[in-house]
Amino acid sequence: MRIAIVGGGAAAVALLDSLALLDARPSSVTVFEPSARLWSGRAYGPDLDAVRVNAPPVIMSIRHGDQEHYARWLGERAAAHLDERLGAPLVPRALYGEYLREVATAAMARLPVDVRRDRVTRVARHGAELVVRTSGGDEQAVDRVVLCVGGGTPHDLFGLAGTPGYVADPYPLARTLPDVPSDSAVAVIGSGLTAVDVVVALASAGHAGPITLMSRSGVLPHVWQRPVRYEPRHLTAARLRDVRTTGDVARLLRAELDELGKDFDAFAADLLATPFEDPVVRLRRQLAAIDAPELGRRIVQQAAHTLGPLTWGVLEDRDRLTGEHRRTAVSVSSPMVPVNAVQLDRLLARGQLTLVRGLRAVVPGFHITTTDNDPRAESGLRADGGLRADVVVNAVNPAPHSVPEAAASLVASLLADGLATTGPEGGLEVPAGAPLHVVGDLAAGGTFVTSSIPAVAAQAAATAQALADQ
Numbered sequence: 022m023r024i025a026i027v028g029g030g031a032a033a034v035a036l037l038d039s040l041a042l043l044d045a046r047p048s049s050v051t052v053f054e055p056s057a058r059l060w061s062g063r064a065y066g067p068d069l070d071a072v073r074v075n076a077p078p079v080i081m082s083i084r085h086g087d088q089e090h091y092a093r094w095l096g097e098r099a100a101a102h103l104d105e106r107l108g109a110p111l112v113p114r115a116l117y118g119e120y121l122r123e124v125a126t127a128a129m130a131r132l133p134v135d136v137r138r139d140r141v142t143r144v145a146r147h148g149a150e151l152v153v154r155t156s157g158g159d160e161q162a163v164d165r166v167v168l169c170v171g172g173g174t175p176h177d178l179f180g181l182a183g184t185p186g187y188v189a190d191p192y193p194l195a196r197t198l199p200d201v202p203s204d205s206a207v208a209v210i211g212s213g214l215t216a217v218d219v220v221v222a223l224a225s226a227g228h229a230g231p232i233t234l235m236s237r238s239g240v241l242p243h244v245w246q247r248p249v250r251y252e253p254r255h256l257t258a259a260r261l262r263d264v265r266t267t268g269d270v271a272r273l274l275r276a277e278l279d280e281l282g283k284d285f286d287a288f289a290a291d292l293l294a295t296p297f298e299d300p301v302v303r304l305r306r307q308l309a310a311i312d313a314p315e316l317g318r319r320i321v322q323q324a325a326h327t328l329g330p331l332t333w334g335v336l337e338d339r340d341r342l343t344g345e346h347r348r349t350a351v352s353v354s355s356p357m358v359p360v361n362a363v364q365l366d367r368l369l370a371r372g373q374l375t376l377v378r379g380l381r382a383v384v385p386g387f388h389i390t391t392t393d394n395d396p397r398a399e400s401g402l403r404a405d406g407g408l409r410a411d412v413v414v415n416a417v418n419p420a421p422h423s424v425p426e427a428a429a430s431l432v433a434s435l436l437a438d439g440l441a442t443t444g445p446e447g448g449l450e451v452p453a454g455a456p457l458h459v460v461g462d463l464a465a466g467g468t469f470v471t472s473s474i475p476a477v478a479a480q481a482a483a484t485a486q487a488l489a490d491q
């Protein structure tokens with residue numbers, strides 16, 4: 022079987038690794054990747070050391086079914102990157118990229134892999150074959166195509182592209198931050214994990230000017246707690262087969278916490294307060310609770326990433342998690358690492374960092390309007406009742422299941438040829454038996470969070486098995 026893999030990031034590495042572990046091997050594998058970030062993809066290329074992975078090693082294994090794979094690779098390197106508060110190593114993302122490169126290299130020693138540094142612009146059906154066309158004009162016939170194109174780059178919500186002082190895509194921060202004058206007023210659009218990365222990187226580069234995180238909700242990611250080994254007894258894959266609503270899931274969580282003698286109502290009330298509570302107060306309370314024995318948040322985080330994808334499709338009211346509770350759901354299931362939370366807290370206490378909610382518009386200049394009359398919005402950026410900034414950094418990530426710009430024409434060709442259809446919540450659905458597979462964020466049917474490493478690794482393992490079975 023001849024396989025084409027479109028995209029050479031973490032999803033492609035997971036797929037190659039899974040294929041190399043199977044007895045039935047393909048006759049050829051061609052990986053198409055136009056960027057310089059072969060095997061590291063968008064997230065794990067060379068960058069500042071302050072830009073770290075967002076999760077402990079147990080969540081970062083690229084090999085599905087072997088949770089310790091990455092921790093074993095890390096070995097003695099772990100000691101130099103220990104996050105004392107978390108009790109686990111959090112390495113610079115570029116070091117994680119080295120792990121991915123080594124896994125890919127090992128897989129290539131077992132598989133006939135050819136790498137083409139070109140962008141795929143079209144895939145078309147020719148009889149039983151698929152013909153892959155690249156931007157360089159090359160064509161290659163294969164039997165199966167696997168899309169591993171990722172989720173793309175931030176959207177330009179306020180049409181600021183090309184405006185001097187506007188950073189459209191912050192990564193790699195090693196490239197974008199040197200252009201930010203040290204005493205400038207920086208406003209960051211977004212308050213999620215990418216915005217946290219920007220603040221921490223600015224601080225590590227000795228930025229002296231005011232920094233403002235601006236978003237509609239003002240919600241920060243929750244803070245990781247120390248990992249604890251716990252096997253849920255109620256919130257399990259078997260029990261989730263019978264759920265139909267988010268209320269059913271909440272009842273399983275209640276049973277879980279009841280059995281542990283914990284107060285479900287207090288836990289739920291704290292979670293639901295996320296968009297309304299002062300985010301700084303919340304951040305500080307969570308910093309104090311990193312070691313706390315309460316398991317509620319840990320159980321929810323684990324379930325969101327491992328069980329969420331299995332249950333998502335049957336939840337009749339899942340629009341609650343993509344609508345009214347989206348920020349809360351994303352914030353609790355994709356937390357920030359303690360070392361970054363501590364840095365944010367320091368900058369907030371010093372008055373250098375301010376959080377602004379109710380963001381409405383940013384216009385060249387930069388003038389910023391918000392609906393927030395909250396005194397917390399007072400900062401070095403405020404002038405004449407509005408906000409001003411010298412530099413605006415875009416830290417708004419694409420919604421889950423977005424089509425990356427680099428794959429737009431390719432996706433259009435697949436839809437036109439009937440090889441795929443658009444899912445009800447975005448992403449691509451592939452008809453059963455089609456010679457096409459999707460691994461990563463572009464796959465339809467995923468949850469409210471963009472694909473994390475465990476989700477990508479699980480999809481890759483299932484895809485490798487499906488290819489072998491075919």
Ligand SMILES: Cc1cc2nc3c(=O)[nH]c(=O)nc-3n(C[C@H](O)[C@H](O)[C@H](O)COP(=O)(O)OP(=O)(O)OC[C@H]3O[C@@H](n4cnc5c(N)ncnc54)[C@H](O)[C@@H]3O)c2cc1C
Nearest residue numbers: 028030031032062063064074075141170171427461473474
């Ligand atoms: C900044 C950042 C940090 C993250 N940190 C974590 C973390 O710490 N832990 C975690 O679990 N998850 C994290 N994630 C989630 C992340 O999405 C996954 O971990 C993983 O990197 C996704 O890999 P991917 O291969 O699907 O996508 P990508 O890494 O985006 O790779 C897709 C590749 O496809 C290529 N491509 C696109 N279109 C075409 C085309 N038409 N032809 C050929 N090639 C194409 C692109 O050039 C790109 O290299 C992070 C995400 C981001 C953006």
